[in-house]
Amino acid sequence: MNPSDESELRSSRWFSPDSLRGFGHRSRLKGMGYDDQDFRDRPVVAILNTWSDLNTCHSHFPERVQQVKRGIWQMGGFPVEIPVMSLGEMMMKPTTMLYRNLLAMETEEVLRCHPIDAAVLMGGCDKTVPALLMGAISADLPAIFLPAGPMLKARWKDQTLGSGSDAWKYWDERRAGNLCDEAWGEIENCIARSAGTCMTMGTASTMASIAESMGMTLPGASSVPAVIAEHARLAVATGRRAVELAQEKLRPSAILSPASFDNAIVTSMAIGGSTNAIVHIIAMARRAGFPLTLERFDELSRTTPVLANVRPAGKYLMEDFFDAGGLPALLKQLGDRIDGACATVNRKSIGENIAAAEVIDVDIIRTRENPISPTGGTxxxxxxxxxxxxxxxxxxxxxxxxxxxxxxxxxxxxxxxxxxxxxxxxxxxxxxxxxxxxxxxxxxxxxxxxxxxxxxxxxxxxxxxxxxxxxxxxxxxxxxxxxxxxxxxxxxxxxxxxxxxxxxxxxxxxxxxxxxxxxxxxxxxxxxxxxxxxxxxYQRGYGAMFLKHVTQADAGCDFDFLHHGAETPDPDIY
The missing domain is CATH 3.50.30.80 (IlvD/EDD C-terminal domain-like)
Structure with a gap:
């Protein structure tokens, strides 16, 4: 088959030929218990799973994988789970940022070397989001992102706790002599209430919101709490849509544009998002071939109000934000600050996706006339x-x-x-x-x-x-x-x-x-x-490669050889 023949599934190059190699590919799947009807002429959808026992944010992913698979089977696809590196923010030293580019490389190469027609990217903990998206952008195979979702908000006595932000606050109070060891232990026991990412507008929720604003998730996906039933239904729906992406051959390059990244910047500013978002947005944009600079962030910051009253910049937590209407409601409040014509993975524009959104609580999601700040969060x-x-x-x-x-x-x-x-x-x-x-x-x-x-x-x-x-x-x-x-x-x-x-x-x-x-x-x-x-x-190994090739903060901290350039060819199948 001609590798450039867009009428055929990419995976057909592995499974359709009447050849020794085709025989080998099919026979090994059958050795795992699959029949021809499971995979022949069906879109193969990879589920890139960043779960591990040391990544608390993703501890619900084993269940979510099964729900994604259910959605893929429902639409006539063939799901294949592929574990990739898990970047657990709390456990990895010196920092997960050292390994963001490694996961991005793994994502790109895993998608390219396997018989894959589309991918579901499962991430949430801070660096997994940009890493998966960076790799998928470079591989340019149809892909959709499934956010892990924030954990439920926690309580200590009469205080509502936000992971991270309140840890810093109460640690200072303990050092000041205002908090005893027993109280500190009580906070430790209850501040991380469930599976999911930090329930503040930290890097995880910021990057999930950015992924949605770029059009790489289903509408509303970024703020659904990790452990509620709606998140399970989101996983199934994401699996169903992934099969359609494979059939439509809708690639990231057909979705992302300079306006998509402007939307990402405006969203980050309007939610009072993490400062880390700047580095990640620049890296993703340069993977897509758009030479984004800090100047654009400054321009958009000056004209974008902060509307999300969510910690650490505001009062509430992500569960409250979801109940108030979530990101679609906030994007609708932004009005002409968002380019509503931008494409998304569901083949509708951002504008179409948010048209029916409603703000339920105007103190949590503010109007442009009553912002948290008249200018952007960063x-x-x-x-x-x-x-x-x-x-x-x-x-x-x-x-x-x-x-x-x-x-x-x-x-x-x-x-x-x-x-x-x-x-x-x-x-x-x-x-x-x-x-x-x-x-x-x-x-x-x-x-x-x-x-x-x-x-x-x-x-x-x-x-x-x-x-x-x-x-x-x-x-x-x-x-x-x-x-x-x-x-x-x-x-x-x-x-x-x-x-x-x-x-x-x-x-x-x-x-x-x-x-x-x-x-x-x-x-x-x-x-x-x-x-x-x-x-x-570092004098050897991955660390030495990192130091040799990583760019500075204003250029996204990506590896210089991974920026957008000449297309990497698909593998030859003999």
Whole structure:
């Protein structure tokens, strides 16, 4: 068969030929108990499952896989489950971001090398979402994303708990001496109430919302809680639609456009989403062949209101957001800020999908006339300390610190930060600007979530809960505070952050969207000449490949050789 013959299923190249190889492919399936009628001339739908026993967010996936299979069988498809790397945010060190590109590579190659006509991408925990989508975009086979869904909201005594955000908050209270060990243990026992991702608008829910706004999920999929019956029905419906995608040969390249990624950015801003979304959206866009830059985020941030009153930027949790109408209702509230003509996996436009959406609670999903903030949830800053840009989430920061000048207290790495943070000799005051460097893609290595630097104990005991904190690291999407992140270029490659010394004045201006080191240029040139790069952390294996090929934060932290380029050919079948 001609591999370019679009009238045939791609999997037919494996199973239809009357040849020795065709015989081998069919006979091995029959060795697993399948008959011809199970797979011959049926769309083969791969279910890429990121489940593991160490990924709490995905602990319901064994059941969901069976429901996806049910939907595939219902539509006459042949489901095949393919386990791929599970990036469990809580368990993996130094950071799952080190392995996002590895899962993206695995996704791309698994789809390409097997007899697959379409794929259901099962993910949720932070980096699984962009990784699966990046790989599927590069492979460009029909694909649909099934979000894991947020866990149910938790309670401790009379307090509603949000995983992540409240963990940070109560940990500070414990360090300040306001929370006993018994209470801390009670919170530990109840804060993660069920299977599913963090119930705040952390990175997981942000990326699921972005996947939906890009048209890569069924309508409303991003905010359905993980353990309710509707999520099981969503899994079945996703399986059914995957078969239709295979039959229609509807590929990501026919769905995604520059406007799709604009919709993703606007959505991220309007939900007060995770700062991590910027890195992932840039990476996905460049996989699709669109050279997205930080400037576009800044442009859209200035004109996009924050409408989701969800922690950490707001009051409520994802279960409340779902009950209030979910993402379709929020997108409808955005009106002309969303390009309603963009395509989606159900062959309807975004506009058609949200036409009947309704806001149930206007305090949770605000109107454009009554936003949480009149401008987007994330701002892009530039200046001599971040010539390639950096970001801040002003909706999660302290208003008094958004325009601030203070003396730097510098930590060269996270180990030094932990060792010296509470040292009286560090001289940290409420006006200090904490600097953590060598925590970026190269320096971390892997760009870890260290950017919400802890507050020293003595300041916590004085009632101080926020300082200006600047780093070339990321922070968790559940984090908060006046944290300037993703400083680029990072210190480990010679960026200006490497030149800061204790006592230097740092000027942060949200009004001017700027971050500057107030040191004479001649002095900075002298320091630059004296700077020497650190030795690479990894000398072999995947880590060495990562350090050699990863791009900076403003370019998405993808591998340079995985950006959109010449098409990779399908395998030859002999």
């Amino acid at each position: 701002f892009v800053l530039r200046g001599n300390l971040a010539p390639s840009g950096c970001i801040i989430k002003p909706t999660a920061a302290s208003p008094r610190l958004l325009n601030h000048t203070g003396p730097a207290v510098v930590f060269d790495n996270y180990a030094q930060l932990k060792a010296k943070l509470n040292d009286p000799e560090a001289g940290i005051t409420a006006d200090s600007v904490l600097i953590l460097r060598n925590a970026g893609p190269q320096g971390g290595p892997g760009f870890p979530e260290w950017g919400m630097l802890p507050i020293p104990d003595h300041l916590l005991k004085q009632g101080i809960r926020d300082l200006v904190r600047i780093s070339d690291a990321r922070m968790s999407g559940t984090s908060y505070g006046t944290c300037v992140l993703h400083v680029a270029p990072e210190a480990s490659v010679g960026g200006p952050l490497a030149l800061v010394r204790n006592g230097d004045l740092i000027e942060l201006s949200i009004d001017q969207r700027s971050l500057n080191l107030l040191v004479d240029e001649k002095e900075l040139a002298k320091r630059q000449a004296e700077w020497t790069p650190p030795a690479p952390r």
